[in-house]
Amino acid sequence: MLDPLFKPRAVAIVGASTKELSIGNVIIKNLQAFGYQGNIYPIHPSAPEVRGLKAYKTLAEVPGDVDLAHIIIPSKQVPQVIEECGLKGIRAAIINSAGFSEMGAEGAQLQEDFLINARKYDVRIFGPNCQGIINTDPALKAYCNFTFTFPEPGAISVVALSGGVGAVIMQALADLGVGMRMYASNGNASDISIPEILRYWGKDDGCRAIILYTEGFSDPKEFLEVATEIAALKPVLAMKAGRTEQGAKAASSHTGSLAGVDIATELIFEKTGILSFEDEEDMVRAAMAFATQPIPAGNRVGIITNTGGPAVIATDVFGASGMDVPKLSEKSISKLKETQLPEAALENPIDVVATAGGPQFRAAMDVMLDEESVDSIFINFVTAPFTDTHAVAREIVAVGALGRKPIVCNFMTDLTQERFQETRRILKDGGIPCYANPTAAAKALAALARYGRLERRDIGQPETFPGIDPGKAASILEQATAAGRTILSAGEVYGIFEAYGIPVAPWRVVADADRAMVAAKEIGYPVVVKVDAADLDHKSDLGGVAINLRDEEAVRAAVGDMQTRLGGSRKLNFLVQKFLPGGRELIIGASASRGLGHLVMFGLGGIYVEVLKDVAFKIVPVTRVEAEEMIASIKTAALLDGLRGGKGVDKQAVVDLIQRVSQLLTDLPLIQEMDLNPVMAFEDGAFAVDGRIRIKK
Amino acid sequence: MLDPLFKPRAVAIVGASTKELSIGNVIIKNLQAFGYQGNIYPIHPSAPEVRGLKAYKTLAEVPGDVDLAHIIIPSKQVPQVIEECGLKGIRAAIINSAGFSEMGAEGAQLQEDFLINARKYDVRIFGPNCQGIINTDPALKAYCNFTFTFPEPGAISVVALSGGVGAVIMQALADLGVGMRMYASNGNASDISIPEILRYWGKDDGCRAIILYTEGFSDPKEFLEVATEIAALKPVLAMKAGRTEQGAKAASSHTGSLAGVDIATELIFEKTGILSFEDEEDMVRAAMAFATQPIPAGNRVGIITNTGGPAVIATDVFGASGMDVPKLSEKSISKLKETQLPEAALENPIDVVATAGGPQFRAAMDVMLDEESVDSIFINFVTAPFTDTHAVAREIVAVGALGRKPIVCNFMTDLTQERFQETRRILKDGGIPCYANPTAAAKALAALARYGRLERRDIGQPETFPGIDPGKAASILEQATAAGRTILSAGEVYGIFEAYGIPVAPWRVVADADRAMVAAKEIGYPVVVKVDAADLDHKSDLGGVAINLRDEEAVRAAVGDMQTRLGGSRKLNFLVQKFLPGGRELIIGASASRGLGHLVMFGLGGIYVEVLKDVAFKIVPVTRVEAEEMIASIKTAALLDGLRGGKGVDKQAVVDLIQRVSQLLTDLPLIQEMDLNPVMAFEDGAFAVDGRIRIKK
Secondary structure, X not given: OOHHHHOOOEEEEEOOOOOOOOHHHHHHHHHHHHOOOOEEEEEOOXXXXXXXXXXXXXXXXOOOOOOEEXXXXXXXXXXXXXXXXXXXXXXXXXXXXXXXXXXXXXXXXXXXXXXXXXXXXXXXEEOOOOOEEEEXXXXXXXXXXXXXXXXXXXXXXXXXXXXXXHHHHHXXXXXXXXXXXXXEEOOOOOXXXXXXXXXXXXXXXXXXXXXXXXXXXXXXXXXXXXXXXXXXXXXXXXXXXXXXXXXXXXXXXXXXXXXXXOOHXXXXXXXXXXXXXXXXXXXXXXXXXXXXXXOOOOOEEEEEEOOHHHHHHHHXXXXXXXXXXXXXXXXXXXXXXXXXXXXXXXXXXXEOOOOOOXXXXXXXXXXXXXXXXXXXXXXXXXXXOOOOHHHHHHHXXXXXXXXXXXXXXXXXXXXXXXXXXXXXXXXXXXXXXXXXXXXXXXXXXXXXXXXXXXXXXXXXXXXXXXXXXXXXXXXXXXXXXXXXXXXXXXXXXXXXXXHOOOOEOOEEEEOOHHHHHHHHHHHOOOEEEEXXXXXXXXXXXXXXXXXXXXXXXXXXXXXXXXXXXXXXOOOOOEEEXXXXXXXXXXXXXXXXXXXXXXXXEEEEOOHHHHOOOOEXXXXXXXXHHHHHHHHHHOOOHHHHOOOOOOOOOOHHXXXXXXXXXXXXXXXXXXXXXXXXXXXXXXXXXXXXXXXXXXXXX | OOHHHHOOOEEEEEOOOXXXXXXXHHHHHHXXXXXXXXXXXXXXXXXXXXXXXXXXXXXXXXXXXXXXEEEOOOHHHHHHHHHHHHHHOOOEEEEOOOOOHHHOHHHHHHHHHHHHHHHHHOOEEEOOOOOEEEEOOOOOOEEEOOOOOOOOEEEEEEEEOOHHHHHHHHHHHHHHOOOEEXXXXXXXXXXXXXXXXXXXXXXXXXXXXXXXXXXXXXXXXXXXXHHXXXXXXXXXXEEEOOOOHHHHXXXXXXXXXXXXXXXXXXXXXXXXXXXXXOOHHXXXXXXXXXXXXXXXXXXXXXXXXXXXXXXXXXXXXXXXXXXXXXXXXXXXXHHHHHHOOOOOEEOXXXXXXOOOOHHHXXXXXXXXXXXXXXXXXXXXXXXXXXXXXXXXXXXXXXXXHHOOOOEEEEEEOXXXXXXXXXXXXXXXXXXXXXXXXXXXXXXXXXXXXXXXXXXXXXXXXXXXXXXXXXXXXXXXXXXXXXXXXXXXXXXXHHHHHHHOOOOEOOEEEEOOHHHHHHHHHHHOOXXXXXXXXXXXXXXXXXXXXXXXXXXXXXXXXXXXHHHXXXXXXXXXXXXXXXXXXXXXXXXXXEEEEOOOEEEEEEEEOOHHHHOOOOEEEEEOOOOHHHHHHHHHHOOOHHHXXXXXXXXXXXXXXXXXXXXXXXXXXXXXXXXXXXXXXXXXXXXXXXXXXXXXXXXXX
16 A cells, blocks of 8 residues: 555655755755645754754654655665665655666666665655655645645646656646646656556545556556556546657657657557547646536537637537537527527527627526537637626536536636636636637547547457367467477468468468469469468568469469579478459558557558558457457548448458457467468458468577 | 728727726727827717716717727617718728628628728728727727737737637737737728738738638638738738638638638648648747747757656657757767766757756757757756756846747746746746747747748749640630530540640540541550540449450440440440550549639549548649649658559659649639549659549539
8 A cells, every 4th residue: 555655644854954955955845835744854964953843863763653754865875774764664765866777777776775675674665766746635735745836635636757747737737726636756666656556546535537647667567457447447637758759769768668659558548448648738628627527428519609719719629529519409599599699699609799698608508408419518708898707607607516517618818807817716616627718628628528438438358269279379389489480381370370260261381383283273273372481581572472373384383483483402382372352451460569468450451551551559359349449440441341332341350350360369479470461351251361470589 | 001990099989888898988998908199089979978088979079180980889870970980081990899791681781881981981991890909019009909908019910800719819928928019800801801901010010920810711812912922021820710510610600701611721821831720829829939039940959858758748749740859969969978967868858957057058058059950949947946947047048049049948837936937037038938838838849940941942933834725725615615514525625635735645536436446546455435425424433434445346345335325316425545554543633712713632543532532732823842742742642652662653744734734724714623533643654534624604
């Protein structure tokens, strides 16, 4: 349990300082200024007191029990101090000091050293090279942190790998007037990890939603497990930086832990139902809506506006976010006719016009509440100086208090004017999320609706197919490993595919032209002949593939030619396979992902993969719903449907194929890379017609 | 000239009111509160004074000269009052009242009526159904507007069709502490148009950049001309709402002037070098950077940060915006080694670390100033409480004052604390654009760089091709018009193409099978035969196209079959054309755009257009540079290059073809729609192999 860290009854500051502008002073100042309810014990080698508090020379001298120690001393002394913490019975330490794993081998050794002591004495470590934690609980008020934003109590908890981004997020919440529950920024994360913190907050009833900033995870599997657990309990809003090549490079130099663009984290977000963002400001603004509003039951928005243009902008945002601004029913329109000003526009958006007061706004909101085609309400409210803006605000709050449908308000005003400050206060105290421009407000409502879709989505469990022969597949891999090969032969690849019921075009592996002709006859013409040698990787480019061979003569010629050109005196093997023309070329690929099992890729073959990079990824195991999502999510998905009246491909066969691949990968972790390229998909089936498997050395 | 509107020496308020919450009172209050330097004359039927000012019963009674009248009276009385304005010698009127063209036929008639009087007496009209103008010039201080934001003087002027969006923009500028020069929101725009205002501001030396919000233009050609003129003088930052189907519908119900998604406005932005935005907040934030910073010479950013994560986020934004965060030179790195703290990361981003003070920041900025591979400087500055934040701010300001490279600052702080307010004041007074989070700041710098690209781009002049026969093309159109046809026959289409030197596959139009065989022989086999009848529009679906005919027998059979099936007793014509297999299928289309001439479309044919909607548009006339941009801008552009070592298509031939189409459309405004579909492109040429032209009735 992380109680000693997040709910410390007493805190010792090892490295307390009498100098105003030093971290060892600022932390004590912050605890005092925030109103910490526990005891603060400065540890200082000589000063009798620090910031008015009695100081102690060592931890051992501290008279009372201590839950948490802040450690702000040179890194070399840290292992020793951790031992002292243990001896004092301290259960958690925030190591603010830098100079550990982020600084090369010597620092990494120091980190190892203090961890040994920490395990020995059961001291949990937060950091090192970190900011700290905050707990705004009015009964505790723990500001164990050297940053500067003093949050109000609230229901949103924030965890950020980077202290800088954590500070930005906390400040943005404060600027919006949104309270915060707990905060954590754990730097090098040598012991207490973000997943562990998430799990702790999952059980915290005071936490209604979580904001997460990360640049990747050292143990993605752990994060996947925790995310699955926590995302089912409460909304998690997350941002993963380093999503571009350049950004990944910057992140890598920052954390030292990653290389290349990491797509796995985003895939974990998607799989587990974490709401992902690309813009930290969008994320924080969305969190404000999550803090008070219910989740909309669907994507349909009713817009009420007292000025035209901002409603157009909001409608654009909704249009681009897959949301609807539906027509209102006749019943609604006739109610509006009775209640609105003559200049009002009685459509969706309802333009109540600038002169509308409380009654007109209320009547329009009542219509939206009762309108069956509307799931959420978006309000554009410009504080026209000639209207009773307080009355309008009170009506919005009254409707919000009903909790029937989520409300988000684009509140356009000048907050330097006292009158409008009061209008704003009415809205804020009433829990109405307010934003200063239409795009920001509409994006926040769109995020609520997007979360609603995630919440309603059930990806189900991975299917287990009957009649599969994992033993056969495993023994093929063993054989290859025993022979020291990492690339499997065509025969081995097809053998593994068949063991998992992956439909392949009928095939034989043969050693010469005579046997190739026999095999072709058994399979039936036309056939393809491919050279089958693990060391000839790009068979097609080398002229090692001959397609659409229609008779014995053609087969003999193809085999003879390949043997001469590619084999020379070395005897080659050949794969003879049924030629299947006319289908849609697909590609299914897989690769092992560091610490996470495998990722599966789906796309259309040929130029669509090569030029358009139009592919979808999922983490193994892939469920039926996820396989369907993969197929639907590529930009060229419409090509799988019939074009110009033709029939489409057998999508269920492709879904089945993706799931069998998923099961195969789950069973065979030795596989590093696998391609089914191409898969040929027809009206009534889909077949792997070429494959490649690379296994671990 | 719009001086009487924007620089009024005296203002009369027709419809002045003694009621606090009425527009006729608020406007006077605003003029007073803003410190208007001219005379204010309330016009009121009975009150002796309004807001402490002597009131007059009629305009005629006003003792002094009046430049501008605010009109806030029922719409029916407006035509009469405009006449009174004219008689009084008033040169401009802001009609705030609603109840005109936005309210149906009766209102439209009233609008016509007051315009007749306005023209008669030479009174320029602003509005009706509008907010008004603001001029912050300290010598004038004209707040002729009923909204509520009181801007500081500055260098940015704002024009917005929608008063609501105008208010949002003005407020956002004020919230950012950015001054404003002039403001205009002209509602129904019955007389003074946004283009006219832009032209006026183009000549205003006090205006450094313009913000424009629009939902489309009633006269796009006028806007195109003015935009060309103004965008060459100063940055114009613009947003066009109604960009989605739903948004366009909302805009249409709001302005009554548009239907469907209008792409022409965006194309005008692009053609003329106006910087386009989709988010009003991004636009205003970018304007803050334009207000003080020079335009970067290129896309390469040097990042200086005192906290890691925000630099990663910024780098992601730069990566996604086509900007570079280049490696620093050895020289730069060795300078950094001498000047930075031991924990600093001496790369790009330079992480000076949280404990860095003024000297470290200054040294890092000096390196970026001298680094040849860097065009602009991005600073992440979190106000660590243990550093001298004022000193850091002063160094940033000092470097900014050099004006050598643009600087944008992500300034992460808590502005409720006095100490940080002062740091912020130093930055703001020093003209450093500051933003509260990394994405916002990086987007603003990216907008500066995007504008730099626009500024450096020269689209050149449209080419005029020699040997063109416009007379022949015109006479073909005349013939069709005379015959009452709007769809041209294949022969006519190819005739027009040939008149403009558009390469077409060799062709003949014939009346029967015998002549078809003769034609095929002359052209050379293989050929295509198509039925040529304007009323059979979807020839291909009807079986009216036979391709790859290799001999006389095949031609005879095809013609006979089509005559029987599609003609019956009616004699059909047939187009015999050279069959050109193996090229890349392209499509070039054109359509007349309301009030703007033609738009040209380019894309890859077949599924790429049908499924991927992967097309590019430009406004005619299209220059060589624009034609090259069209080809490069489609997502599937790589398909035009050689794949897997093959040769690509002859892009210069396609560029030439697009320009010839452009010249054709410039000369023949009668054309409503034209398709060259497909164009077959080869290594050494491109040919229109089917075409369609529809002309105006």
